[in-house]
Amino acid sequence: MQRGVQQRMINFGSVSNTAWSRFSSSVRARTNLAQVLHDVRADAALTFDWVFLLLVAAFVAAIGLVENSTVIIVASMLISPLMGPITAGTLGTAVKDRSLQLMGVKNEFLGLFLSLVMGFLFGLTICAIDERYGVAVFYSRCKTSLYGLNGSRVALQWRWPCLGSITSLSE
Structure with a gap:
């Protein structure tokens, strides 16, 4: 049984030297x-x-x-x-x-x-x-709005869920 497995591996090895080696050489990175x-x-x-x-x-x-x-x-x-x-x-x-x-x-x-x-x-x-x-x-170009502050409210609420009751600044 051991000899049969070894023989299959040798056959697989000979197949891999043809198609597999061409495929793997084409996939390798072009630059290191x-x-x-x-x-x-x-x-x-x-x-x-x-x-x-x-x-x-x-x-x-x-x-x-x-x-x-x-x-x-x-x-x-x-x-x-x-x-x-x-x-x-x-x-x-x-x-x-x-x-x-x-x-x-x-x-x-x-x-x-x-x-x-x-x-x-x-x-x-x-x-x-x-x-x-x-x-x-x-x-x-310097128009200001409160939408940025609203985004910071969302970030704070994500970090500290207990701040869920803060009302939105854009409303």
Whole structure:
């Protein structure tokens, strides 16, 4: 009986070397983790090109906000290189690579800071040059409502069920 099982395994082994090996080689990952980490690190690195693209994207976004054009704002998102540091921070957290994680977080905050500074300078410049882009356009973008507070009520109620009697703020 032992010999029959062994013979079947040998036959199965010869079959697996043909069809199964071709199938498994086609399913394997095309790149290994080291190559992915290298590419992500290169995309998140702080270079002249990265900073230049970030400033161009912030400028395009500022023009889109002033002109009230959603298409221009979306175009600025396509130009922006901020996805590289986000990917680095996320992948660094997933694979427990502390240096990649810190590089991603640091460069993301630097990119956000540079975008805010660029937007602030653009806002000061455009308000000083042209009166029609004055306070009304910016106030129209700062409409406040209580719906955000209603969402926080739901979060608090989910965390502490005893707060179920809190009435909704939007009613």
